[in-house]
Amino acid sequence: MAAHTTQQAATGLRSELDCLPVEGACAYYLNYLNNFQADLPLAVNFFNRMLGEAKIPTQSRAKKLLDHALLTAARLAPFDPAILNLAAQSGLSPDAARTLSVVTATNAEPAIQEALAKGSMRHQGEEIRRAATALLHKHPMYVLAADLLLSLDFFEGKRPGEVTRLFRCPTQLKPLWTKRLFNHLAGLGDAAAAALLWPEVEPLADDPFTLNRAAEMLRMQGDAEGARELYAKSLALDGLQRPVRLRLAELAAPFTPDRSLPGQKKVCIYLYSYNKAEVLAETLQSLARCDIADARVKLLLNGCTDDSQSVAARLAELLPHNHTEVIELPVNIGAPAARNWLISHEDTWASDYVAFLDDDVDLQPDWLAHFLTVAEADERIANVGCKVVFPGEFRLLQYLYRDVSIATDEVIRVSLPVPFMQYDIGLYDVVRPTRVVMGCQHMMRVSALRECPWFDIRYSPSQIDDTDHDLQFGLKGHRVGYCGTVTCVHKHGSGVSLRSEADFARQGNVAGNDLKFFYKFYTARRELAKLDSLSLNS
Incomplete structure (x- = not known):
């Protein structure tokens, strides 16, 4: 064992x-x-x-x-x-x-290749690229060097680069290499470029990953029926793919938001910010382009010392048809306490829903209609969140949803928020129940919030407080809804993901909060263990 x-x-x-x-x-x-x-x-x-x-x-x-x-x-x-x-x-x-x-026969300099393969693409990408390129210049049929360069391009969200010019693929591997190139392009979401390779790759598409990417390529080109056919083939090869099953159902009966709901429901939208004047201005401009009907909007400045006050002063101008309020605090009280400060306002308890937005997001204009439609369809849902991506031409998935992956006497963990290095090609554009969504853009039902009103200030200044709060909902018998038909572009990841800007001090805060999380939920670990994703299948 x-x-x-x-x-x-x-x-x-x-x-x-x-x-x-x-x-x-x-x-x-x-x-x-x-x-x-x-x-x-x-x-x-x-x-x-x-x-x-x-x-x-x-x-x-x-x-x-x-x-x-x-x-x-x-x-x-x-x-x-x-x-x-x-x-x-x-x-x-x-x-x-x-x-x-063939791979072994072309491995001309195995010691160098092995060292490069062990390098960190995040921290040593430039060095890896220079060395792998030099290997290909010297050995044009070097399969592993070409494969490494292609992997680095994908990691950086780029189309295949110099590797396509330098690499002379061995004849025996050309079909496999063409398939690799197709999956690179289709995996990024470059449907036009991938489509050029598809006639050659289609006879080779005998695995679920190629079929799934090809399905979304066809969907992007307007061929929904072709996408469904490929997804059905994928499921026949591997029936364990629940995301594919959900995506196939979504393509067959697309989710339609009720655009009248923002005007029917009382909603408060809350933001809090600390020294991010430039991106805060962009976020407020993004919010102003959204259909939020007559939602009340409050912005809390969390002890800001930059130009955030002048940015906040434009809130009423940007949202002339909404009741707006700017709250200035003399010190930064951290994210959980800032949330609690806003929740404590009487407007919260007079509303049907309360939405929180981070100060560094780009919003989908009709997000509120989508969120309200999901929430109104199931009274068990206490919180609704969305698909979160990094900015870029090809948007890397940053956060989808989570549940409890381990809850034992020794370890309590929530599942990973996103699969490794998958871009937003459409696979997760579905609506499904879950246990946790990201706090950068979410909306809570006020009647459920009354049962779990506060975010735990032990997690200050930030991190895990939103996860903790969703699990509090779960332990009370509520559900959380993931609305993948809404995309939030989160500009500055504050966690420790592949493209976040976390420094060592912030990573220390995350590690400390993990320990607090364990001890807080230890006595409820048996109940917590039931909040996995499999229990939501029915």
């Missing part, structure tokens, strides 16, 4: 899977697949976790999921020597041995 960790175990797939027994690890894996399309870190870490077991029965759930993980890894990393070797030995991938022989 894998060694059990304590409550101070590091977050992340590897440490969380390692702290679970076999059946617990299987449940964790299935919970992830219930939320997201599988990704390489999930597959590799689950496979490594299962390798620690002495014997896994052939017909067991663990063996079936182990095979699923290995096949997923082989499809997502088609040139990785270690994965190819395992896939060849298992018999799950008939062409793996042939591909491995």
Whole structure:
């Protein structure tokens, strides 16, 4: 058995899977697949976790999921020597041995290649690019160097770059490389460029990942029927893909917001800000372009010392048809307390709903109609949130939704908020129940808020307070709604994700709050364990 960790175990797939027994690890894996399309870190870490077991029965759930993980890894990393070797030995991938022989034969400088593969694309991207490019100049048929450059382009949200000019793909691997290029372009959301490769790739589309990306490529080009057909083929290959099942249902019967609701419901919209005058101005301008009917808007300046006061002074001008109010505090009291200050106003309790917006977001103009439609359709929903992305030509997913992934005597964790390195191509444009949504743009039902009114100030200055609050709703029997038909562009990620701007001090705050979170919910861990995503399937 894998060694059990304590409550101070590091977050992340590897440490969380390692702290679970076999059946617990299987449940964790299935919970992830219930939320997201599988990704390489999930597959590799689950496979490594299962390798620690002495014997896994052939017909067991663990063996079936182990095979699923290995096949997923082989499809997502088609040139990785270690994965190819395992896939060849298992018999799950008939062409793996042939591909491995070509990859091995072209591995001209393995020591340099291995060092580059271990580098951090986030922190050493420029150095990796220079070295891998130099390898391709020297060895034009170097498969692993080309694959690394293409992976770096994808990580940085770029179309295939110089690699397409330098790489002379071995003849035996040309179909696989073309498929790799297609998945790169379609995975970014560049439908026009991907479509040029599709006639060549379509006969090779025998895996769910290529089919899913191709489905959204067709959808972007206006072929909804073609998208449904490809998604149906994908589900036939892998029935564990709940996101695909939900997306297929959405394409068959698209969600339609009731645009009359903003004018029928009493809504308060609250913002708070600390020294972000420039982006605050952009956020307020974005809000002014939204259909919020006669919603009341309050802005709290959290001890600002920059030009935020002059920006806030334009609030009434930007929203001439709404009741607006600016609240200035002499010091920064942190996010949870700022939320509580705004909630405590009497306008909250006279409203049907209260929405919170961060000060660094770009808003979809009809977001309120979408949120209200989701909330009004199910009185159990206490909070509604949306899809959150990073800015850019191709928008990397930043936050979708979360639930409880582990709640044991040793470890309490919420699931990851987003799959690894997936861009916003449309797969998560669905409405579904969940347990937690991101606090940068969400809307709470006031009747539920009366039961859980306050955000916990122990998490000051920020981080985890919104997660904590949604779980409070869950423990009271409420649900949270994810409205993926709304996209929020969050300009400055404040967490510790791939593209956030977190420094070491902020990471320390997050780590400290994780510990507070564990001890706060320890006595409720049994009830908390029931708030996974699988329990919401019915």
